[in-house]
Amino acid sequence: MKRIFSGVQPTGNLHLGNYLGAIRNFVALQHDYDSIYCVVDLHAITVWQDPAELAAHTRQVTAAYLAAGVDPERCIIFNQSRVTAHSELAWIFNCVARIGWLNRMTQFKEKAGKHKENASAGLYVYPALMAADILAYKATHVPVGEDQKQHLEFARNVAQKFNHDYGREVFPVPDPIIMGSAARVMSLRDGTKKMSKSEPSDMTRINMTDDADTIANKLKRATTDTGTLPGPDVLDESGELPETARKERPECYNLLSIYAALADLSWREVLTQFEGQGFAAFKGALTELAVEKLGPIGSEMQRLTNDPAEIDRILKRGGERAAEIANPVLNEAMDAVGFLRG
Numbered sequence: 001m002k003r004i005f006s007g008v009q010p011t012g013n014l015h016l017g018n019y020l021g022a023i024r025n026f027v028a029l030q031h032d033y034d035s036i037y038c039v040v041d042l043h044a045i046t047v048w049q050d051p052a053e054l055a056a057h058t059r060q061v062t063a064a065y066l067a068a069g070v071d072p073e074r075c076i077i078f079n080q081s082r083v084t085a086h087s088e089l090a091w092i093f094n095c096v097a098r099i100g101w102l103n104r105m106t107q108f109k110e111k112a113g114k115h116k117e118n119a120s121a122g123l124y125v126y127p128a129l130m131a132a133d134i135l136a137y138k139a140t141h142v143p144v145g146e147d148q149k150q151h152l153e154f155a156r157n158v159a160q161k162f163n164h165d166y167g168r169e170v171f172p173v174p175d176p177i178i179m180g181s182a183a184r185v186m187s188l189r190d191g192t193k194k195m196s197k198s199e200p201s202d203m204t205r206i207n208m209t210d211d212a213d214t215i216a217n218k219l220k221r222a223t224t225d226t227g228t229l230p231g232p233d234v235l236d237e238s239g240e241l242p243e244t245a246r247k248e249r250p251e252c253y254n255l256l257s258i259y260a261a262l263a264d265l266s267w268r269e270v271l272t273q274f275e276g277q278g279f280a281a282f283k284g285a286l287t288e289l290a291v292e293k294l295g296p297i298g299s300e301m302q303r304l305t306n307d308p309a310e311i312d313r314i315l316k317r318g319g320e321r322a323a324e325i326a327n328p329v330l331n332e333a334m335d336a337v338g339f340l341r342g
């Protein structure tokens, strides 16, 4: 059986990067995999979250899954803190993983920034919790954005070391599924930074709930350069965009890759379509497309969040189904470790 586990943190406004890099893929993958989609609230509190906002954002992420087309009957949708197996297995994995592995994690360095001593201990051991999320369900595959590849490698190492140390094949070693051309959507204001929920300026991202006027305004004011749009001759032999080209014009290629992802076009198709045009015309076309694709999802999210009781019911039911899978796996791991459970 092929099973995937993935999650989104309830840390702020969901944006186009979360949609194209994660949630849209969840919808596609649910047909081919036994799918478990989590709202990872335990991960969220590795940086401070206002309690009322955390609850609202947890419902918002759930609404985004549902509005985008994740089917709660076919998949399991739940918030992480409901299933205590995640925290319990994470503790065991804290004792399996090595400090040296954690020290290599680039995301900790990015998120902790210059004030490493003030970061929470949870932020440091975050990868062990992520390993527990995946392995508690014996997931075989994990859809990941470029930025999560290192954490998945960590989870693979944990699975292998656990099995080796305790002499039992308890955990499968999960494989990544890297999706599509928009694996990394960048900020509208700085094409070298990723679009992010926790970035203070709302002008850097398109939120999944932005209305048409807001999307138009943000794209109109998105940073660009003074050139015209390039043609397909910038591509390499395999039709991919060379890193050198992207580095020269990061904002330009970010907007083009967003267009390609939303329209399901290849680099060659999108570059052929807009070759030689100015940014004003292109931004108009991109606005129209973004509104067409995100508009219905945003309205459905609003409708769903107006009925929190229904969302809470889905999360509760999902949590029960998730625990039915995770608890026996946790027991198996505890038994391997030698904990008395009877």
Ligand code: AQP
Pocket: 007, 008, 009, 010, 011, 012, 017, 018, 019, 020, 021, 022, 143, 144, 145, 146, 147, 148, 182, 183, 184, 185, 186, 194, 195, 196, 197, 198, 199
């Ligand atoms: N800019 C992005 N481009 C493509 N994919 C992205 N993802 C996030 N940003 C982009 C993908 O969304 C999923 C959920 O991410 P997360 O909630 O676990 O946190 P994150 O990766 O740290 O995302 P954010 O939006 O930047 O949140 P904050 O600001 O809280 O750190 C993941 O699959 C991720 O790859």
